[in-house]
Amino acid sequence: MDWVYEMVFAALIGGLVGSRIDYLIQNWDQVSGDLLGNIFSGSGLVFFGGLAGGAIGVIIWAVRKGALSWTLADAAAVPITVGYAVGRVGCQLSGDGDYGTETDLPWGMAYPEGTVPTTDEVHPTPVYETVTMGLAALVLWRLRDRFAPGVLFGLYLVIVGVERFLIELIRRNDSVAAGLTLPQLVSIAVAALGAAIIVARRSALRPAAAR
Incomplete structure (x- = not known):
């Protein structure tokens, strides 16, 4: 099982670095004055990065390791989804913006003590995402043996x-092109890539799908 720990460690390090780089790029005007300090600060992580x-x-x-395969990608799908759901719990607790x-909905929440505080009643989008991605993880888990390698991923x-495209409709990010936010543009690319993978792999559908 050493390979599992090695893979998780590689994903963790890569994820932290990518998330941080994405944050710095998206907030360049705010961080460029003290770039070194902001690189090593404790806040500022972006999911797609x-x-x-x-x-x-x-x-x-x-x-x-010579282990690159669609099967490996499928094996990562559920853990990544669960990780996203759990990560949004942290966002909710910290009120990080x-x-x-x-x-005006009855479940609107304020974050007066958050790292990015607000006293206004706002959509608790981290809660929405935790619930949505938690359910998505269950669906992916149920489907894990029904498709050819690569389809699940x-x-x-x-x-x-x-999910991210839709949640951006009630987020506070500024639009950058065609009335869409940067995360929405990335979401379109991610969903399109996923659809392309499904189409490319559909001919190898496993017989188990017919059960």
Whole structure:
């Protein structure tokens, strides 16, 4: 089982580095004055940067081990989804600015003690994402043996892309092109990649899918 710990470590390091780089790029105007200090500060992580960095870390590890395969990608789908759900719990508890726009709904929440505080009642989008991705993890787990290698990972990419695109509709990020935020543009690319993987792998559908 040593390979499991090695893979998780590669994903963790790659994810942290990628997430941090993405944050610095998206907030360059705020961090460029003290770039070194902001690189090593304790706040500022972005999911899609972490996803890309973690994937790169695992790919590098897998290539070195000669273990790169669609089966490995599928094996990572459920843990990544669970990790996303758990990570949003941390965002909710810290009030780090990942919450949404103002709302009059009865479950709207304020984050007066958050790292990015607000006294307004806003959408608790980290809660929405925790619930959504938790359910997604259950679905992916139930489907884990029903498809050809690669399809499950493609499905994960579609789910996370669509989920993030929709949640951005009630987030506070500024639009950058065509009325869409940067995370929405990335979400479209991620979902499209997932759909392409599913289409490319569909011909190898396992007989178990017919059960």
